[in-house]
Amino acid sequence: MKIKLIVISKTDEKFLDEGIEKYLKRLKHYHSVEFVIIPDVKQGGKLAPDKLKEAEGKLILQKLQDGDHLILLDEKGKSFTSSEFATFLQKKLNAVTTNLVFAVGGAFGFSPEVYARANDKISLSKMTFTHQMVRMFFFEQLYRGFTILRGEKYHND
Numbered sequence: 556m557k558i559k560l561i562v563i564s565k566t567d568e569k570f571l572d573e574g575i576e577k578y579l580k581r582l583k584h585y586h587s588v589e590f591v592i593i594p595d596v597k598q599g600g601k602l603a604p605d606k607l608k609e610a611e612g613k614l615i616l617q618k619l620q621d622g623d624h625l626i627l628l629d630e631k632g633k634s635f636t637s638s639e640f641a642t643f644l645q646k647k648l649n650a651v652t653t654n655l656v657f658a659v660g661g662a663f664g665f666s667p668e669v670y671a672r673a674n675d676k677i678s679l680s681k682m683t684f685t686h687q688m689v690r691m692f693f694f695e696q697l698y699r700g701f702t703i704l705r706g707e708k709y710h711n712d
């Protein structure tokens with residue numbers, strides 16, 4: 556079983572790429588983690604937000620395999636402390652036999668179809684972050700979660 560993070564479009568900022576790379580490298584010690592980047596939707600001109608969300612939603616859903624457990628990163632989702640998130644993660648790792656797939660919406664969020672397919676929604680904060688930043692914050696919290704589960708030092712730093 557893999558943990559995957561699906562996101563829309565590459566990051567524009569080097570500092571985000573470096574942060575993501577750093578935590579993905581660290582995560583290798585704990586679990587198989589795949590970072591899936593969906594290229595920007597290009598349909599000859601700018602799409603209205605709802606149309607863009609719909610097009611991005613289709614691409615997100617196409618990346619899923621039957622039975623994958625889909626957890627959306629969403630500011631209106633369940634909120635946790637990092638320890639609570641570690642417990643949530645452990646429960647999912649115990650219960651889920653398919654891939655554990657997290658997803659970040661595009662600049663305008665998720666389409667109704669993606670919400671309908673989701674098994675869970677989790678929040679990193681009540682504040683709204685850019686979709687490009689969320690991926691780095693998520694990987695850091697995933698790494699933090701594994702260190703908590705293993706009783707390692709990082710989470711006390």
Ligand SMILES: C[S@@+](CC[C@H](N)C(=O)[O-])C[C@H]1O[C@@H](n2cnc3c(N)ncnc32)[C@H](O)[C@@H]1O
Binds near residue numbers: 627628631658678682
């Ligand atoms: C700029 S936000 C979209 C905001 C949009 N107004 C909405 O209602 O979803 C882009 C994506 O980043 C993620 N995101 C932003 N802030 C978040 C937070 N605090 N917790 C979890 N995910 C967040 C979500 O996946 C969201 O779809």
